[in-house]
Amino acid sequence: MPSESVFLENAWYVAALSRELNATDLLHRTLLNKGVVIYRTQDGTPVALQDRCPHRFVPLHLGRRDGDELICPYHGLRFDCTGACTQNPHGGGHIPKAAKVRAYPLQERYGFIWIWMGDATPDADLLHDYAPLVDGHENALGQTYMHLKANYELIIDNVMDLSHVDHLHSEIISTRGQLTPLIPQVVENAGSVSARWEWRQTPGMLIFNNFLPDPQAETRMFVQVNWASPANIQLSIGATQGNGPLDLDACIGQYDLHTVTPETATTSHYWFATRRNHLVEDAEFNAAKIQAMHGAFVNEDGPIIEAVEQEMGGAEFFSLSPVLMSNDAAPVRVRRLLRQMIAAQG
Amino acid sequence: MPSESVFLENAWYVAALSRELNATDLLHRTLLNKGVVIYRTQDGTPVALQDRCPHRFVPLHLGRRDGDELICPYHGLRFDCTGACTQNPHGGGHIPKAAKVRAYPLQERYGFIWIWMGDATPDADLLHDYAPLVDGHENALGQTYMHLKANYELIIDNVMDLSHVDHLHSEIISTRGQLTPLIPQVVENAGSVSARWEWRQTPGMLIFNNFLPDPQAETRMFVQVNWASPANIQLSIGATQGNGPLDLDACIGQYDLHTVTPETATTSHYWFATRRNHLVEDAEFNAAKIQAMHGAFVNEDGPIIEAVEQEMGGAEFFSLSPVLMSNDAAPVRVRRLLRQMIAAQG
């Protein structure tokens, strides 16, 4: 892999939600600056190929599929789902050795299709465990996709420093100023950084307080974010009016995953999945909840993150001498760890 | 200041018309490649701050004001109108020394808000006197703003060589070919260049001849342009059918200011203000007149100046070996003087 890569290459990134990929269509996405065509074989297995015919460089997603094979629209070369050319209709039909496209290893787990773009052998252990997302009633799971005109690290910054919820978002997810002054507990391990906040607020956060004994009473709350390389942040948040532990077993709350895949250095694919532990069978509530979350990203986080990208003009974050504060502890650790991992990939 | 700056930095530029800045809103403009947020304090004083929070680089105009302070929308840092951070709601509330934004000195005069972007101490003497603009009845003053996709020097060129009025503009401000062959008197001083034309035409210029004794008769006319650094051109123009001196006291005429502020190297803010000495109380005439002037800029000068910018493709003017003629004497002197002043700023 080129040492100048700006991304961590040997890692699992999300390529799509499982439900974004239907049985027949060719899905085209640019991931880490590379065009990829993704589809399901007839048995439902997802496949990702380099989206460029090696002959005349036509994106293969402009072609058509025949069974599990793709046919280039320009001169009819066929490729199977390993990327091998299986038919050259020209001349004697000889298939040149170089007539192949790269196939990217995929894994479909937790409602996502994960892709390995690097040159090293895929390491299944690097795909983190987000099993709780898919464990339970379907109406307690929400998923959404957003495209942002911003570098992926700005999106990670946003989630790793949750103090912004008191300033950027509307009352619905506000801590009423209680979280902002807290200095979170930050723990760094190999390839992961976590931060945790605990506080009391009156009333509890509006997204939870109707499920608590007294919607107007003081509430104990926690939120924990766990970043794992390359760009996954698992977030758990909960509220209780009892004296039990601050965890999802004892609280009204939700288990979320924020995951980002660089499209280019300045644009990103951003997915969010959430499983709540209350009102789990209510489809209507589920739809309204994920729509509200999507709206918050698109109308509140998105414009600010994109404005920062514009203002930074492509410069490296630390080169602009940001004034860092206590709330930056977690995102700055992620940035430093990620830089080290990218530098180490050689 | 970086020696590579393409602009004269230590100078007063217009940031806005006074009336563009109301009592409450945050006005955002890019001036000399820098984002600036401009607003009025509660006592009406205009303030200009660097439009970038030093923490995470969010443009502050996306935030909100509380009294005379601005609050960053992302994490709630507050800045007063000197650019000092007055509140950090995070952790112990410690305000890092570097947590400040640059405040740009302003002066509000002659209906404009003037800004000093350079690093040197602002020099009040460098703000030229355009007092006649605001001396008299309000209905004799017109003001307008235009945005042009062209380097600011192309706009200066346009006004310093008025021979274009016979070719580019409609009959209303034509000299009927009388000005074009004239070689203007050009005077150069430190930081200023002026040019003056005097001629006779029959009838007089249409914008004036209804105010002369005989609208169809021969008329004596003059126009004088006075460029003063960095990008101000005061223009006086008048017409008479008497034998008096060719000046605004003795003629039907107007006292104008053209002033340009670079937005970037290829885009400009352009303001025009005009005070006439006839029909001074007529609000309806005043509105129609400034609308006509605005239309001439937008429909006649603007497209040509923008086409030149496109055609030059960002090249330096003299590097393209323009064929210079007698009518270029004044604009070329301005270009050379401006180059010297920019080079001298170190």
Added chain:
Amino acid sequence: MPSESVFLENAWYVAALSRELNATDLLHRTLLNKGVVIYRTQDGTPVALQDRCPHRFVPLHLGRRDGDELICPYHGLRFDCTGACTQNPHGGGHIPKAAKVRAYPLQERYGFIWIWMGDATPDADLLHDYAPLVDGHENALGQTYMHLKANYELIIDNVMDLSHVDHLHSEIISTRGQLTPLIPQVVENAGSVSARWEWRQTPGMLIFNNFLPDPQAETRMFVQVNWASPANIQLSIGATQGNGPLDLDACIGQYDLHTVTPETATTSHYWFATRRNHLVEDAEFNAAKIQAMHGAFVNEDGPIIEAVEQEMGGAEFFSLSPVLMSNDAAPVRVRRLLRQMIAAQG
């Protein structure tokens, strides 16, 4: 001429269809990265001038014509159809020696206006003979123009390798797979490359089979493409159910010219002209036929060629290591010959 030019400069390129240039208007086109204004003098002769006033760089097509002269809209300089300045209305009227614009030699032949952009003396012998286009009934001639966001060599590639018709196009011009496996006869000469395919198909190509004795029967067909520098491809295609020779005299067929002029390195002007040898007086059929051809270019070839340009991202074709096959013999020879000719122009 600068040795770094990416185009063959001393050559005849199409600037316009004759019918694109009416008696009065100024036509503006960028050809080989240079702005050109084209018009007809009062006697109908086409003229092409550099589209930039040498004074202040205004595109002359924004001005107006007076007789056979162009007048710059900004300061009134006049230029005749040789590019000489004939009037300077400023000062004493002196015309600076450098006040001229380049005039580009033109020839109007075969329904096209051809332009010579290079610095060498125009060589009339380099204008190839496409007389058959204009020899015959006007209702047997169709002409069309397209603008493509792609390098011109990608368009040449497309026509020099006709195997794509079986894959990219609808049934109307399909050979039903018969042409694809053929290895064409390729002949290379100085400044030209030709390729020829001959085959049998049942039924014949749909654009021809209604004019054959038995529309459903086996048909003998041929197609020949003759590339001549810089970017002209004459294509003859025909069908017969007899035993005669495979040429246009003995077949139902058509004589076409594809010709491309680079606008920039990544955009092209593309013209197509076709003369058929059947139903030659039918104006309605003629209109429908050229409309169908135009539709095939715009809806089928165009999107693929533009997608390839995007995917190549401006890289040189061979630098991307294309997997070449038997069907690439002709286009690759053209690319190599063109590279040699461009390198040789010094």
